[in-house]
Amino acid sequence: MDLHTRKLRAFVVLAEELNFGRAAARLFLAQQALSRLIREVEDExxxxxxxxxxxxxxLTSAGRAFRDGAVAALAALDHAEAEALRRARAVSGTLHLGYTVGAALELTEPILSEFRSRYPDVELASREYSLADPDAGLISGSADVSIIRLPVSTPGLRTVSLFTEPLVALVSKGHRLAGRESVRAGELLDDSVTLSELEDPARREFWTLAAFRAPESPAVVVPVGSVTEEAHIVASGRAVAITAAAATRFMPFPGIEHVPISDAPRSVVALAWTGRATSLVTRFVEVALAVRDRETNLVNGIEHPLA
Incomplete structure (x- = not known):
């Protein structure tokens, strides 16, 4: 027996309607054409x-038995066709995500979870990069898209702002500005400033408040190799650290106070990639921005970049 699905569907519809007129109307056939199809099914x-x-x-007894089998066969065929189409359209592959310390803060896990939920066939491989690699693997080619803090001097990056947050000064408990509700950038210019030894030039200017300094009076930098080392240096009173407000949540440390800088520019956390965005990069950016728009009101200090 080699029944076409067209004949099976005609049989099932008639078995449901038990009326040639109604069944023919559902099938957009003339009644004679439907009768001919049913005779062919019975012959086969x-x-x-x-x-x-x-x-x-x-339905005859044989018809009832055949109806059950035909319905199951058509359902299985429809499922197989839908699954094949879903897989043909499915987004798959590997997306390499780079990020610098802190990534997207409290939004990091919601973004990653949402992306994995939407694109379960995509392998999302994430890696944290050191401060010595401010583009978080993009130029080396080990990352497809990265979560970074602007500014950076790396040429050829394409970026979209994810959110911004204010700057704070980390000072020792014994510092002259400790206990203040806020300070102005100019009040910090006499202090040495901690900074990564291999800091990117644009980032060096930003995190030493160079915009507030005279060209002939650059910051005195105390180099650090890690966040922990930076905290010890600040706590000892050897220098202050200029950092993002997230430090108040993620970097509690004995002997350190976090003082907001009232007139400093905000720190920008951005999504970055090089060249033309691949389809996976585009999808990741779309997910990240959607999560940002949904949840940034839950995180203190974070603002939409256009706010």
């Missing part, structure tokens, strides 16, 4: 599937 099965009178149409 080798049994009468319906009893027909001028008043009604009924």
């Amino acid at each position: 099965v080798g049994a009468a599937l319906f009893t027909r009178t001028t008043r009604k149409v009924e």
